[in-house]
Structures are given as structure tokens and as C-alpha cells.
Amino acid sequence: MAANRWLRPEVYPLFAATGVAVGICGLSLFRHITINPEVRVTKENRAAGVLDNHAEGEKYKEHFLRKFVRNKAPEIMPGINAFFTDPSKN
Structure with a gap:
């Protein structure tokens, strides 16, 4: 019943726009966590201080x-x- 309500052709652009937005947020998060010099994930790097x-x-x-x-x-x-x-x- 819920699939018939939400999986209609009129809703596909909404899913596409939401998917693109989530993808951009995910890529930005990945970039900041992996490349940003101010973000330290491991305990050894956090112990180094500023x-x-x-x-x-x-x-x-x-x-x-x-x-x-x-x-x-x-x-x-x-x-x-x-x-x-x-x-x-x-």
C-alpha cells in the first residue's frame, strides 16, 4: 500500500533531488574528514594538540x-x- 503511494512517476524528481543533495553532503563530509588538516580522527593525532x-x-x-x-x-x-x-x- 505504501509503495503504491510513494513509488509513482510524479515522485521520481523528488527522489532524484534528495539523492543528489544527500550525495553532495556525503562527499563534503568525506572530504572534510579525510583531508582537512584541523580534523583528527585517530587518538594519536588528537594527542598532538594544535x-x-x-x-x-x-x-x-x-x-x-x-x-x-x-x-x-x-x-x-x-x-x-x-x-x-x-x-x-x-
């Missing part, structure tokens, strides 16, 4: 996506924006 390892923190902060978008304009569709805002190109 470390001043600025090089590792900089490496974590400057990941590939940040380097890729650093010199790009903050636009989603630059071609369409230029078409509607720059009359000299028309």
Missing part, C-alpha cells in the same frame, strides 16, 4: 575548483549576459 602547519592548510584551502574559477567572471551564462547588457556587440 599544530601550526600553515602549508597543509593552504593546500586544503586552495583546491582545484577554487584555482579554476579564480580569474573567471562570476557569471553563470556570460554569453547571454553580454548579449543583453553590451549593446556594442549586437
